[in-house]
Amino acid sequence: MIKQLNNETTASPKSYITKLSNQKHLFLGFAILLSIMLITQGCTNTGTASNDAFHKSIVAQYPELSNQPFTKTKVKRIVDGDTFVTSEGDKVRLIGVNTPETHGKVQYYGQEAKEYTNKQLTGSTVYMFQDAGNTDKYGRLLRYIFIENDDEMFNERLIREGYANTMTITPNILYSKTFTKLEREARNNNQGLWQSSKAKPSSGQRFKNKESNSLTDNNINKTNTSTQGNCQTPTIKGNINKNKDKIYHLPDGRYYEQTKAEMMFCTVEDAEAAGFRASSN
16 A cells, blocks of 8 residues: 655655755855955955045045055065065065165165155055056065055155155156156255265265175276266166167166176166167066
């Protein structure tokens, strides 16, 4: 005899399947909601759709940054005047500026620049904006920096107040002309490292290019520099090859370290005014 199943028994498999289906849809709904939240949060860091009031203030002053990726972080410690480490452990190099070296043989005005950056940035919350490139050959993030609630770019301030000279390296050239103008004004006003030639470096310090340890102080003293302004910090090498071509090399250039400089320049504009062209490498 076959016992007929009652309604409760026959309905149980359907109820179980319906329950599983509901759980599946609930899980998928939660996953979709989480994805939307992550995407929305990510927009805050892209620099293109931010509701952050300070970000809006920055792009109002610097409209070129309105579509540039940006992040918000905290400065953990300073490496030197133009480099620091974030709370996440990322090393950041300021775009377009070059402060005197403070490691190894300390360069003229290097300690002053480091102390200034340390006072301004350590422990501060900063907004970091990219240019065309993300990192340099050493893996450091390349960024324009703003201290929270201060809408003057920190890179600009270092140049304006004479703690750094310009160092333009393609493709990060968004503010190269602005930086060159600020450096010229700082030199004309004898700001910081551009002090009058009568001012002697303290403790026997000298300022030489931090990217090239192959140039000794004697090399620099014997090298002709650009005649535009009283430049104490030449970083661009000018070389005349066997074909009499005048070529200048930037600190991050492929042949910079091995290039023997006939002339040194503070800016690309100085080099080009002297008849030099950029190295193709």
